[in-house]
């Protein structure tokens with residue numbers, strides 16, 4: 065079936081590139097993008113058109129790092145650095161997801177809130193619980209959020225959330241056996257090196273190889289964490305090597321943060337195709353630092369953005385984009401590294417993540433549509449006619465759930 069969306073088309077097909085088509089046409093065949101047009105080709109003249117008027121039709125957001133069971137602690141308890149923050153607030157919050165009716169309630173709300181804020185693809189951490197993780201995947205699929213979810217593995221230094229090594233492995237197998245979803249797939253998730261014993265890391269590395277499963281974790285977020293990894297793995301010169309040792313450092317592995325990754329660690333990422341997921345709000349909230357995003361990109365490391373709730377305080381990925389720009393400006397003031405422009409940061413928060421999942425950076429023909437429609441008519445009145453790129457910039461800063469009028473995920477309207 066042919067669907068046609070009509071409105072102001074705005075896309076960042078690759079890093080640093082912004083393309084706009086005023087009152088253009090986006091043609092879909094069964095949810096797959098056929099192409100975008102300035103004028104509608106004659107052959108589509110009889111097809112139904114959804115006219116969004118002056119609305120801005122843009123690629124949706126992709127959040128490549130967030131913790132679903134931390135949603136209840138959003139906006140709270142950010143007065144401690146990482147390791148104390150985990151011990152004081154986080155492990156006990158995640159432990160509550162033993163309770164499946166609680167999990168159902170929180171995860172249903174989270175899935176709806178993701179769609180309402182324009183996020184259609186995620187790479188997400190769950191808690192240690194297999195059953196609650198399956199509920200999370202079910203709720204995401206129901207709401208139309210696509211991507212990857214991981215039952216978290218943590219058999220040491222994890223307080224109330226800790227499992228034994230045997231439980232961790234058997235729960236992972238039980239979870240994998242029951243992952244039967246169309247749009248949401250499993251990703252192996254060792255929490256981070258300090259929370260995983262050598263035998264657990266080894267078991268997960270084997271599983272990743274045997275079943276071809278992707279991997280996500282945390283890397284070089286905080287100085288205390290990095291020193292601790294050095295003590296736990298004296299044979300590893302750097303943090304990343306503790307993952308490589310067990311086969312967890314491979315193409316497509318997602319590593320959140322990389323705030324303190326030096327050139328050698330960055331080169332190891334570029335060489336293997338390991339992704340850095342930049343979470344600027346969390347890095348400021350937990351006093352971790354500002355990540356070397358442009359340096360990573362210049363070295364050829366693939367970079368995407370994450371909200372990292374609840375180290376991050378907002379689920380809204382346009383806010384993650386804005387925070388990435390702000391953090392990059394602080395970094396420019398400190399180091400001279402040029403800040404991220406709005407189109408660059410927006411690409412990292414949308415197109416880069418879509419590409420991770422095999423989609424297009426912008427409205428690439430042959431890919432399923434992942435898009436939002438923003439109504440900017442409620443924003444402060446323009447004193448003069450604004451260009452579409454000015455309106456795009458303002459929308460990135462000002463949009464919220466009230467101004468997001470439609471969300472398309474996998475070619476289907478979900479709002």
Ligand code: GUN
Nearest residue numbers: 131255256282346372375
């Ligand atoms: N490192 C290990 N676990 C976590 C977590 O839950 N949040 C953040 N920001 N870093 C971590």
Ligand code: FE
Nearest residue numbers: 131282320372
């Ligand atoms: Fe995290």
